[in-house]
Amino acid sequence: MRRLRALAAGALALAARAAAADPLPETGFGIPRDASLDGHHVDDLIHFTLLAIAVIFAVALAMLIWSFARDRARPAWYTHGNARTVGAVVGAIAVIAVGVDGTLLVRTLLDLHERLWNFQGAEAQPGAIRIEVNAHQWAWTARYPSADGKFGTPDDVVTLDDIRVPVGVPVVVQLASTDVIHSLYLPNFRVKQDAVPGMINRLTFQAVKPGEYEIGCAQHCGPNHYKMRGVLTVLPPDEYRAWLDTMRADARRGYDPDDADAHWGWEWRRD
Amino acid sequence: MEEGLTVSVPAQLAAAEASQPIHPPPTSFWRKYVFSIDHKVIAVQFLWAGLVFLLVGGTLAMLIRWQWAFPGRPVPVLGGLLLGKSGGVIGPAAYQQIFTMHGLIMIFFAVTPVLIGTFGNFLIPLQIGARDMAFPKLNMYSFWTFLISQLLVIASFFTDLGTGGAGWTTYAPLSTNVGTPGTGQTLVVLAIFVTGASSTMGAINYVTTVIRLRAPGMTWMRLPLTMWGLWLTAILNALFIPVLGSAAMLLLLDRSFGTQFFVAGASAVRGGGDPILYQHLFWIFGHPEVYIMILPAWGILGDVFSFFSRKPHHWYRGSVGAMIAVTVLSALVYGHHMFVTGMSPLLGEGFMVFTLLISIPSMIVVVNWVMTILGGRIRFHTPMLFAIGTMILFGIGGLTGLFLGDISMDLYLHDTLFVVGHFHFTMAAGSFVGAMTGLYFWFPKIFGKRLDERLGKIHFWVTFLGLLLVFLGQMTAGYEGQQRRLFDPYQYTFIQRLHGLNLATSIAAFLLFAGQMVFVWNFFRTVFGKGKAAGPNPWEVTTLEWTDAPSPPPFHNFDRIPYVLRGPHEFGNPEVLKRTGRDWVGQTEALPGGDMAGDPALSSGKA
Numbered sequence: 001m002r003r004l005r006a007l008a009a010g011a012l013a014l015a016a017r018a019a020a021a022d023p024l025p026e027t028g029f030g031i032p033r034d035a036s037l038d039g040h041h042v043d044d045l046i047h048f049t050l051l052a053i054a055v056i057f058a059v060a061l062a063m064l065i066w067s068f069a070r071d072r073a074r075p076a077w078y079t080h081g082n083a084r085t086v087g088a089v090v091g092a093i094a095v096i097a098v099g100v101d102g103t104l105l106v107r108t109l110l111d112l113h114e115r116l117w118n119f120q121g122a123e124a125q126p127g128a129i130r131i132e133v134n135a136h137q138w139a140w141t142a143r144y145p146s147a148d149g150k151f152g153t154p155d156d157v158v159t160l161d162d163i164r165v166p167v168g169v170p171v172v173v174q175l176a177s178t179d180v181i182h183s184l185y186l187p188n189f190r191v192k193q194d195a196v197p198g199m200i201n202r203l204t205f206q207a208v209k210p211g212e213y214e215i216g217c218a219q220h221c222g223p224n225h226y227k228m229r230g231v232l233t234v235l236p237p238d239e240y241r242a243w244l245d246t247m248r249a250d251a252r253r254g255y256d257p258d259d260a261d262a263h264w265g266w267e268w269r270r271d
Numbered sequence: 272m273e274e275g276l277t278v279s280v281p282a283q284l285a286a287a288e289a290s291q292p293i294h295p296p297p298t299s300f301w302r303k304y305v306f307s308i309d310h311k312v313i314a315v316q317f318l319w320a321g322l323v324f325l326l327v328g329g330t331l332a333m334l335i336r337w338q339w340a341f342p343g344r345p346v347p348v349l350g351g352l353l354l355g356k357s358g359g360v361i362g363p364a365a366y367q368q369i370f371t372m373h374g375l376i377m378i379f380f381a382v383t384p385v386l387i388g389t390f391g392n393f394l395i396p397l398q399i400g401a402r403d404m405a406f407p408k409l410n411m412y413s414f415w416t417f418l419i420s421q422l423l424v425i426a427s428f429f430t431d432l433g434t435g436g437a438g439w440t441t442y443a444p445l446s447t448n449v450g451t452p453g454t455g456q457t458l459v460v461l462a463i464f465v466t467g468a469s470s471t472m473g474a475i476n477y478v479t480t481v482i483r484l485r486a487p488g489m490t491w492m493r494l495p496l497t498m499w500g501l502w503l504t505a506i507l508n509a510l511f512i513p514v515l516g517s518a519a520m521l522l523l524l525d526r527s528f529g530t531q532f533f534v535a536g537a538s539a540v541r542g543g544g545d546p547i548l549y550q551h552l553f554w555i556f557g558h559p560e561v562y563i564m565i566l567p568a569w570g571i572l573g574d575v576f577s578f579f580s581r582k583p584h585h586w587y588r589g590s591v592g593a594m595i596a597v598t599v600l601s602a603l604v605y606g607h608h609m610f611v612t613g614m615s616p617l618l619g620e621g622f623m624v625f626t627l628l629i630s631i632p633s634m635i636v637v638v639n640w641v642m643t644i645l646g647g648r649i650r651f652h653t654p655m656l657f658a659i660g661t662m663i664l665f666g667i668g669g670l671t672g673l674f675l676g677d678i679s680m681d682l683y684l685h686d687t688l689f690v691v692g693h694f695h696f697t698m699a700a701g702s703f704v705g706a707m708t709g710l711y712f713w714f715p716k717i718f719g720k721r722l723d724e725r726l727g728k729i730h731f732w733v734t735f736l737g738l739l740l741v742f743l744g745q746m747t748a749g750y751e752g753q754q755r756r757l758f759d760p761y762q763y764t765f766i767q768r769l770h771g772l773n774l775a776t777s778i779a780a781f782l783l784f785a786g787q788m789v790f791v792w793n794f795f796r797t798v799f800g801k802g803k804a805a806g807p808n809p810w811e812v813t814t815l816e817w818t819d820a821p822s823p824p825p826f827h828n829f830d831r832i833p834y835v836l837r838g839p840h841e842f843g844n845p846e847v848l849k850r851t852g853r854d855w856v857g858q859t860e861a862l863p864g865g866d867m868a869g870d871p872a873l874s875s876g877k878a
Contacts (some may be wrong), residue, residue: 019707025766032752042683045552046674046750053670060641060666064659067580067644076843076854077646080872081586085642093365093634100605100673101627108679111621116682117616124838180445181546183611183686186753187765196546197444201613218611220438222450223363226758261389 023212023231035213035234036103038115043190052100092127102119116191122170122204129171131163134264135182135195138213138228143265144244151265154255158245158262161230163215166240167207174269175201183219186232192218200269207234280834283487287832291402291484291711296826306415308407309826310392313414315717318710319390320414320421325381325703326791331373333784340777342759366758368455370422374439375459378564378698379420379466383568386567387470387508388417391477391501393717397816397824398495400486400833400859405479413472420466427458435459437754442559443533443549447525457526464519464871467512474512477505486815486823488835492591493858495814495839496584499591500570503598504563511559511602518552550609558605562597564698565665568705569594569636572658575712576640578812579655580647581854583840583872585639593632593639594851600629610681614650619678626676633669637662648843648854652810653727654712660735664742668696671746677710689749692742700738707734707790716808719822720802726793730786737783744776811855814839833859841872 026032034040079085114121122128132143132151142163146153165171175184176190177195184203185192195202235243256262297303307313330349337346338361345351350359361369392410396403404410405433427434432453437446441460444450481502485494494502524530527597531544584590606614606622640662671693674680684690714722749755753766753773760773762765796802808817816824819833822838835858841847847856850863856873867873 023764026751026768029751031750032765042679045677045679046683049673049677049680053673057666057670060638063641063645063664067647068649070646070649072648073506074648075845075848076580076582076648078583078843078845079585080583080840081589081639081642086586086589089589089635089638089642093631093638097627097631101630104673104677104705105624105627108623108677111679112616116679134516176858180450181442185686185754187683192611192682192685196613199397199543199547199613214763216754216763220367220442220756221445223367223436223758225367225756226760229762 014031023214032187034208037209039190041111119172119202119204120153125170127169129165129169131173132265133173133175136178137222138178138224140230151268155248155252156265157251164233164235164240164243165207167210167234170204170206173203175203179260180221181219182221183217185216185218188213189251194219210234210236277374284832285833287487293827306411308411310396310404310410314389314393315411316414317384317392320418321381321384324376328373328381329784330368334361334369335373336777336780339773360368363758369433370756371435371438382564382702382706386702387504390567390709393476394497394760395480395501397828398498398814399481399484399489400815402485402828404476405483406476409472409476413469416469417466418470420462423458423462423465427455430454440553443522443546446522447534449534460519460522462514467516470508470512474505474508477501478509486833486835493835493838496573499594500566503594504566507559507563507598507601511556514552515556517550528590545611550612554605554608555602559601562601564702566594568702571705571709572640572661575654575658575708577644577840578810579650579652581842582647583645583842585642590636590639593635596632597629600625607676610678611685623676623678637666653724653731654708656728656731657704657708657711660731661701661708664696664700664704664738668693668701686755687749688745688753688755689794691755692746692749695742715805716816716822718798719805720797721805722797723793725869726789730789733786736788737779740779741776741783744772748772813841813855813857815858819859835859837872845875846870
C-alpha cells in the first residue's frame with residue numbers, strides 16, 4: 001500500500017512539475033513585483049519612509065557641509081546651547097517624531113488590524129482558503145482540508161514545496177515546524193511568518209495575479225537553509241478547483257491509516 | 272558640587288590622596304606586562320586581543336563575500352589553507368560556520384574588547400582623575416577571563432564537526448543538538464558564557480570607579496561625554512549580560528546534559544521546552560547590547576566633535592539626558608527583533624511604540640553633534656575625519672532602523688539583507704569606526720607617539736567609502752528581497768538578477784579589507800618603530816588625561832590628584848582668549864586673573 005502511494009505521489013509530482021512553469025525572474029531594479037491585494041500598503045510605507053529619511057539626511061548633510069566649508073580664520077561660534085538653539089533642536093525633532101514616527105504608527109496599526117494580522121476577518125470572507133503548512137529541514141509540506149473543511153481526514157491533500165491557491169480570495173496559512181525554526185517568506189506578497197516548533201502561527205494574504213511565485217525560508221535553519229525553496233502557484237478559481245478535485249481523489253486512493261508520519265495535521269486554530 | 276560648599280578644596284584633595292596613595296610601580300617583567308593590575312596595561316592587552324580577532328572576523332567576512340560573488344569557486348590563497356578538504360571551495364556546512372563566527376567574533380571578541388575593554392580601562396581613571404580602577408585585581412581577572420573565552424573560540428575551530436554554525440544569535444532549537452551537533456557549537460556557547468563573565472567583572476568595576484573615584488570637583492555634569500557613554504554602557508552590561516549568561520547556561524545544559532529548556536515542543540522532538548523563551552532571553556540582552564556597543568562611541572564622538580570644532584558641545588545636558596533615556600528604554604524595545612515569531616499583536620504593537628519612542632533621544636544625540644559642528648573652526652585631523660564618518664554612517668543606520676521598528680515593513684524586510692545592512696551601519700560602522708576614532712585620538716596618549724597623519728587619512732577614506740558602498744549594497748539587495756544567510760542565493764529565481772549587485776558589493780568589500788592594511792602598517796610601524804613624540808597634549812584639548820598627565824602617563828597617572836574646575840568643552844570662549852591667548856582652557860586650569868563669577872562655564876562653582 002505504501003509503495004503504491006509513493007508511486008502515485010511520484011507520478012503526480014512529475015505531472016505537477018511539467019504543468020507548473022518556473023517562476024518568472026524579476027527584471028530591472030527595485031522591490032519584487034507585487035502580486036498581492038495588500039502589498040502596496042507596505043510598499044507605500046517603505047517609500048514614504050525612504051523619502052522622509054532622505055530629506056532628514058539631506059538637511060543634516062547640508063548643515064555639515066556648510067560648516068566644513070566655513071572660513072577657518074573666523075572664530076568659532078561660542079555657545080553651549082541657548083534657548084534659541086535648543087528650541088530649534090527640540091522643534092525639529094518634534095516635527096520628525098510627529099510627522100514621521102506618528103505617520104508610521106497610525107498607518108501600521110491600521111495595516112495590522114485591517115489587513116496583515118487580521119486573520120479572523122480574512123477567514124470570515126466567503127471562499128477563504130485555509131492551508132496548514134509544516135516546515136521541516138529543508139522543505140515545506142502543505143495540507144489542504146477535505147471538502148467539508150476539516151483537517152486530518154482521508155482526503156486531505158498534501159503537497160511538498162508546492163502550494164497552490166486561487167486568485168482573488170483570502171488565503172489563511174497556519175504554520176508549524178517539526179524540527180527547528182523556519183520562516184515562511186513570500187517576497188511578492190510582502191509577508192513573512194516564523195514556523196516555530198510547538199506553536200501554530202498564522203499568515204494571511206490574497207493574490208491578485210495568477211502566476212508562479214517563490215516561497216523562501218527567511219530564518220537560518222541549518223546548512224541547507226538556502227535550498228528550502230518552494231513554489232506558490234496562483235490559479236484562476238476553476239483551475240484551482242479542478243486541481244484540488246484531482247488531488248483529493250488521489251489522496252483518497254493513497255490513504256494509509258497506519259502511516260502515522262503522514263498524519264501530522266492539527267485541529268484548525270481559532271481565537 | 273554639593274561637597275564643594277561645605278568641605279574646603281585642600282581637605283577634599285587630601286582625602287582623595289589618602290584614599291588613593293601612590294604605589295611603587297612593579298619591577299618584574301611578569302607583573303609589569305603580563306599579570307598587570309595597571310589599567311593602562313590591561314587596556315593595551317584588550318586592544319591587542321581585540322585587534323587580532325578583528326582581523327579574523329574581517330577575514331571571515333571576506334569569505335562570505337567571496338561566496339556571494341563567486342559561488343562554488345575555490346577561494347584564492349585562504350581556500351587551500353582553511354578548506355583543504357574541499358579543494359578551497361566553501362560548502363554549505365562551512366558557510367554557516369563562517370557567517371556564524373564572523374558575527375560572534377566581531378561582536379563579542381573584537382569590537383567589544385576594543386571599544387569597552389580598551390577605552391573603558393584606559394580612559395575611566397584618567398578622565399575622572401583617579402590613580403587606577405576601584406578594583407584593579409578584578410580588572411586583571413576580567414582580561415584573563417576574556418582571554419580564556421577567546422581560546423575557547425579558537426579551540427572550537429579544531430573540533431570534529433567544526434565550530435558553531437547556528438548563527439551568531441544561536442537560536443534554539445537549531446543551536447541544540449537537534450540542529451547543530453558537535454563539540455564546536457558547545458565550545459562557542461561556553462565561550463559566550465565566559466566572555467559574559469569577563470564583561471560583568473569589567474562592568475562592576477567601571478560603574479564603581481566612576482561613582483567612587485571621581486576627583487574633587489569632577490561633578491556628574493563635568494564628566495566628558497566619553498565617560499557618560501562608558502558608564503551607561505557598564506550599567507547595561509552589569510544588568511543584561513547576566514541574562515545572556517542564563518540563556519547560554521540553559522543552552523549548555525540542553526546540549527550537554529539532556530535537559531529540554533529550548534529543545535522541545537516540536538512533534539518530532541516531544542517535550543515541554545520553548546524555543547521562543549530562548550529568543551526572549553537572548554534579546555533582553557541583545558537589544559541593550561546594541562546600545563552597549565554604541566554608547567561609548569556616542570560619547571567619544573560627542574567629545575571629539577567639540578574638541579576638533581573648537582566649540583563647546585551643544586546642549587551637553589540634553590545629550591546626557593538623551594543617553595540616559597536610551598539606556599532606560601533599551602530593554603523595553605527588544606521585542607522588535609521578534610515581530611514575526613508569532614507574538615501577541617498587542618505585545619508587538621507595544622514594542623513598536625517603544626521602538627519609535629527610542630528614536631527621539633537618539634535623534635537628540637545626533638542633532639546635538641550637528642549643532643556642535645555648526646559654525647566651528649574645524650580641524651580635519653584623522654580623529655575628526657573618523658568621527659564625521661562615524662556620524663554619517665551611524666546616521667544612515669539609525670534612520671533605516673525606522674523601517675525595521677515598524678511591523679508592517681518588518682514583515683517584508685525581516686531577515687533580509689536590509690537588516691544586515693542596517694545593523695552593520697550601526698554596529699560595524701558606528702561601533703567599529705567609532706572605535707577607530709577613539710584609537711586615532713588616544714593613540715598619542717596610550718603610546719606616547721603620533722600615528723602618521725597621511726596614512727591615517729588614506730585609511731579613513733578607504734574605510735568610509737568602503738563601508739558606505741558595502742552596506743548600501745547589502746541594504747539594496749535586501750530591499751529587492753534577498754534573504755540573509757543564504758549559501759547560494761541564486762537558487763532563487765527572484766534573486767538571480769542581484770548577482771551583479773552582490774558582485775560589486777563584494778569587490779567593494781575586498782578593497783575595504785585591503786585598505787585596513789594601511790592601518791595595520793601605520794599602527795605596527797609607530798608602536799614598534801620610531802614615531803614622532805606626542806607631547807602631553809598634541810590636540811590642544813581640555814580633559815584631564817591630556818592636561819594633567821604626560822604621554823604615556825606614569826603608573827600612578829597623576830603626581831597629584833587634580834582639582835576639577837569646569838566642564839570638558841570650554842572652547843572658543845572670548846574671555847579665555849583675552850586672558851590666555853588660547854581658544855581652550857583645561858578642566859583643571861585656573862585662569863589668570865581669577866574666577867569669572869558671572870560666567871558659569873568659567874567659574875568653579877565655589878566663588
